[in-house]
Each structure stands twice: as structure tokens, then as C-alpha cells.
Amino acid sequence: MASxxxxxxxxxxxxxxxxxxxxxxxxxxxxxxxxxxxxALRLWHRYDPDRGSARTWLCQLARTVALDHFRSERRRTxxxxxxxxxxxxxxxxxxxxxxELEHALGGLTAGEREVVALRVLLDxxxxxxxxxxxxxxxxxxxxxxxxxxxxxxxxxxxx
Amino acid sequence: xxxxxxxxxxxxxxxEAPAELRNxxxxxxxxxxxxxxxxxxxxxxxxxxxxxxAAATAAIVxxxxxxxxxxxxxxxxxxxxxxxxxxxxxQVHGSAAGVPALAPSPARVQRYGASLTLRVVGSHVLSDxxxxxxxxxxxxxxxxxxxxxxxxxGAGSAALVVKVPRTHVQQxxxxxSRLGTIVSEQVDVQDAQAGINATDRTIRRLQAELATxxxxxxxxxxxxxxxxxxxxxxxxxxxxxxxxxxxxxxxVRLSLTTAxxxxxxxxxxxxxxxxxxxxxxxxxxxxxxxxxxxxxxVVLLVWLTWRAIRRRRVDALLSRP
Numbered sequence: 001m002a003s004x005x006x007x008x009x010x011x012x013x014x015x016x017x018x019x020x021x022x023x024x025x026x027x028x029x030x031x032x033x034x035x036x037x038x039x040a041l042r043l044w045h046r047y048d049p050d051r052g053s054a055r056t057w058l059c060q061l062a063r064t065v066a067l068d069h070f071r072s073e074r075r076r077t078x079x080x081x082x083x084x085x086x087x088x089x090x091x092x093x094x095x096x097x098x099x100e101l102e103h104a105l106g107g108l109t110a111g112e113r114e115v116v117a118l119r120v121l122l123d124x125x126x127x128x129x130x131x132x133x134x135x136x137x138x139x140x141x142x143x144x145x146x147x148x149x150x151x152x153x154x155x156x157x158x159x
Numbered sequence: 160x161x162x163x164x165x166x167x168x169x170x171x172x173x174x175e176a177p178a179e180l181r182n183x184x185x186x187x188x189x190x191x192x193x194x195x196x197x198x199x200x201x202x203x204x205x206x207x208x209x210x211x212x213a214a215a216t217a218a219i220v221x222x223x224x225x226x227x228x229x230x231x232x233x234x235x236x237x238x239x240x241x242x243x244x245x246x247x248x249x250q251v252h253g254s255a256a257g258v259p260a261l262a263p264s265p266a267r268v269q270r271y272g273a274s275l276t277l278r279v280v281g282s283h284v285l286s287d288x289x290x291x292x293x294x295x296x297x298x299x300x301x302x303x304x305x306x307x308x309x310x311x312x313g314a315g316s317a318a319l320v321v322k323v324p325r326t327h328v329q330q331x332x333x334x335x336s337r338l339g340t341i342v343s344e345q346v347d348v349q350d351a352q353a354g355i356n357a358t359d360r361t362i363r364r365l366q367a368e369l370a371t372x373x374x375x376x377x378x379x380x381x382x383x384x385x386x387x388x389x390x391x392x393x394x395x396x397x398x399x400x401x402x403x404x405x406x407x408x409x410x411v412r413l414s415l416t417t418a419x420x421x422x423x424x425x426x427x428x429x430x431x432x433x434x435x436x437x438x439x440x441x442x443x444x445x446x447x448x449x450x451x452x453x454x455x456x457v458v459l460l461v462w463l464t465w466r467a468i469r470r471r472r473v474d475a476l477l478s479r480p
Contacts, residue, residue, distance in 0.1 A: 004188055005185075005188040005189065008184050008185070008187075008188045009185070009188075012176045012180070012181060012184055013174065013175050013176050015176075016174060016175075016176035016177075016180060017173075017174030017175075017176075020174060021174070026177075030176075030177060030179070030180045033176065033180055033184070034180060034183050034184060034187070037184045037187055037188070038187055041187060041188065067473060067476065070476050070477070071476065074476065093172065093174070094171075094172030094173060094174055095173075096168075096171045096172055096173065097168065097169070097171075097172055098168065101165070101168055101169070109477060109478050109479055110476075110477040110478075110479065111474065111477030111478060114477070116169065120166065120169045120170060120172075121169070121172060121174065123170075134470070148162045148165055148166060149162065151162075151165045152160060152161065152162050152165055155160040155165065156160065159160065
């Protein structure tokens with residue numbers, strides 16, 4: 001079994017990439033990634049290599065942390081009574097992407113972006129991605145297809 | 160732009176963590192060693208607590224469960240005292256069918272019969288008990304009609320039919336019942352006084368008729384009639400005397416049986432205790448399953464509902480851009 005330091009070094013980019021696409025906010029993704037690894041250190045004794053790779057386990061933790069973040073954000077926006085107009089952050093998802101695709105990605109929901117991040121950016125197979133998301137592999141594939149179709153439509157409109 | 164093109168472009172994307180984040184994570188990983196794998200006490204407690212509760216409940220249920228032995232059997236073999244003060248009490252305790260205690264009437268002629276079954280300790284005391292029974296009968300000026308004794312290895316039985324004067328039958332039964340533990344008792348009383356009275360009236364009528372015939376002038380037919388009446392009266396008087404003499408004695412049928420020889424205790428092997436333990440463990444498990452299955456079903460239902468609600472909430476949370 002790899003040490004925690006090795007696992008952190010090896011999978012930091014994946015966790016950060018997943019969180020940045022999931023949240024659509026680089027600053028938030030940085031904080032959440034740091035929190036994910038702090039939590040992972042505390043819970044490292046629970047990690048069982050027989051049940052999945054360290055990357056899958058870290059992504060599951062990252063998702064829990066991100067969901068907590070989304071919930072606190074929703075509470076905050078409700079308190080400030082600006083829930084109707086969520087704050088949009090103009091983010092660059094990746095350097096190599098065209099501005100149109102960047103814009104189209106920004107138009108996806110967080111749920112759609114996370115499935116794209118897991119399946120395309122991290123290149124997880126359907127079963128592993130489904131395990132991270134807590135859904136079935138079929139459902140995961142359906143969500144990915146729906147997200148890709150929305151991206152295609154957004155790019156067609158832009159063209 | 161087709162989906163394939165979109166996918167191809169997305170696959171070219173590479174995201175690298177900023178150097179600042181990398182340093183933060185490295186610091187976290189370096190400064191603190193991950194805690195050692197701890198004993199999962201909470202998880203063990205989560206499993207052991209309901210199992211312990213179910214096992215305790217099963218043990219309580221098994222402990223307070225009433226015995227399955229029939230009450231009559233217990234009364235026969237355990238509750239009836241060997242020494243019984245009087246016949247009334249023996250009937251109350253011993254008669255399974257609830258035969259009332261009946262005392263013979265000294266003023267009327269009755270046919271009195273009683274059956275008494277006693278359980279004695281063993282075949283070695285059976286002959287002594289038979290002798291004691293005969294002595295008791297003799298002490299009340301009774302007599303024996305029949306005695307039949309059978310003994311085999313470890314077991315035996317005796318059947319006595321005795322006659323005891325009706326006036327002493329209660330005392331005789333009370334003493335006989337002390338010879339063993341009462342298994343059953345039965346008393347039959349049939350009143351014979353009405354029949355005797357009717358016969359007596361018939362005799363008196365025939366005697367009056369006979370006296371009238373003797374006063375008439377004697378002829379062969381009258382003499383023949385007198386002879387017939389005389390024979391009939393004598394016959395009735397003999398019958399009456401026989402009935403009174405017979406019913407002076409009560410018939411007591413006494414059965415003495417030894418207890419079944421104790422079953423030879425089987426010598427158990429060294430693993431007998433293990434078998435007993437497994438049997439009780441099985442009983443406990445059956446109770447635990449019977450009691451725990453509904454609880455588990457409810458918990459499962461609650462958990463499934465909670466999971467569905469949580470998933471729906473997460474979906475709603477992630478449905479915004």
C-alpha cells in the first residue's frame with residue numbers, strides 16, 4: 001500500500017482538476033482540495049486498497065467536501081437573499097480549451113460538469129465514476145451523454 | 160461541432176494544481192503521519208448491541224416460558240402427598256375425573272364400589288404393601304376376593320379385590336391410600352333400599368293373600384295356590400336376605416403399581432456439552448431472528464427512504480450551473 005504522501009503527490013492534479021471543473025471556481029477548488037487532503041490524512045487508516053484505487057477514494061472524499069461546500073454556499077446565499085442570482089465566476093477550465101467550449105462548460109450544471117470531469121478529464125471508466133457519484137454505471141453514462149449533448153448544442157448555437 | 164469533436168477537445172484538457180496548493184498538501188502530508196488503523200469499536204458496537212439485546216430478550220423469553228408438562232401429570236407424580244389424612248381429601252387430590260367424595264349411608268342399603276390405583280416406590284416394597292393392604296382389610300372384618308401380584312426386574316404390579324363392611328369403607332380407603340401415591344380413585348354408590356322396600360311390600364302382600372287362602376275351605380285348587388304362594392314368598396325372602404348381606408360389604412378394587420424404572424443415564428461423550436451449547440445457541444438465534452427481523456426491516460426501510468431523499472437533495476443542489 002502506497003503511503004499517504006505518495007498518494008497525495010500522485011493524485012493531487014486529478015483531485016484539483018475534478019474540483020475545479022465541479023465547482024467552476026479555481027479559488028474554491030484550491031481550498032477544497034487542501035481540505036480534501038487534510039481530511040484524507042485523518043481518514044487514511046480507513047482506506048482499503050482492495051475496495052478501489054487511492055484516486056477513486058480521494059475523489060469520493062473530494063466530492064463529499066465539495067457537496068458540503070455547495071450546501072454552505074446555498075445557506076449563505078439564502079441568508080444574503082441573493083439565491084435567485086447565483087454568483088457567476090468566469091473561469092478557465094483548462095488552457096487548451098477553446099473559449100466557446102469554456103463558455104459551454106460554464107453553462108452546464110455542477111452535476112453535469114462533475115461527470116464530464118470524472119469520465120473525460122480523469123478518464124475514469126463508467127463503473128468507477130459511478131462509484132464516486134454513488135449512482136449506477138448506466139445512470140452515469142446517461143448523464144455524460146446528456147452533458148455532451150448540451151455542450152454540442154451550446155457550441156452549435158455559438159457557431 | 161459533433162459530440163465526438165467535443166469529446167476530443169475535452170480530452171486534450173490538462174489541469175495542474177497550482178504550486179501553492181501543492182506546497183500546502185506536501186506540508187500536510189509531511190508534518191503529520193497518518194494515524195494508525197484503529198480498532199473499529201463503533202462498528203463493532205453497532206453490531207454487538209442489537210445482537211446482545213436480542214439474545215437477552217431470547218434468554219428472558221426462554222426463562223419465563225411456562226413448562227410444557229401437562230398439569231395432571233405433575234399432580235400425579237409430584238404434587239400429591241404420600242400421606243393423606245382422610246378419604247375425602249384423597250378423592251379431591253387423586254381423582255382425575257373429579258369424582259365427589261361419597262360416604263355410605265348407614266340408614267339405607269347401598270351397593271358401594273371403589274377403585275383405587277396407587278403408585279408405590281419399587282417392586283421390593285410391593286409385596287409388603289400387599290400384606291399391609293390385607294391386614295387393613297382384615298382389621299375391618301373384611302375379606303379378600305382376589306389377589307394378583309406380578310413382579311419383573313425393577314417393576315411390578317398388584318391387583319386386589321377386597322370386601323370391606325360398608326360402615327368402615329371410608330376408614331379402610333383412607334388407610335389403603337397411605338400405601339402409595341394416589342394415581343386415580345373412583346367411587347360408585349348405588350342405592351338398593353328402594354328395591355328392598357318394594358320386595359318387602361310384595362312379601363307382605365303375598366303373606367296377607369296366603370293368610371286369606373288358609374281361612375277359606377280347603378280344596379285341591381286352594382291348596383295348590385297356597386303352595387305356590389309359599390314358594391314365592393320364601394324365594395323373595397331369600398333374595399332379600401342375599402341382597403342385604405351382599406350390600407353389607409363394599410367392593411374395593413386396589414391396584415398397586417411401581418414407578419417406571421428410572422431410565423439408565425446415558426453416558427455422554429466429551430463433546431456432549433458442545434452439542435447442548437449449539438442447541439441453545441440455535442434456539443437463541445431463532446428468537447433473535449424472529450424478534451430482530453421486523454426491526455431490521457424497519458431500519459432498512461428508513462435507511463432506503465433517507466438515502467432516496469438525500470440523493471434527490473444532492474441532485475437539486477447540483478442542478479444549477
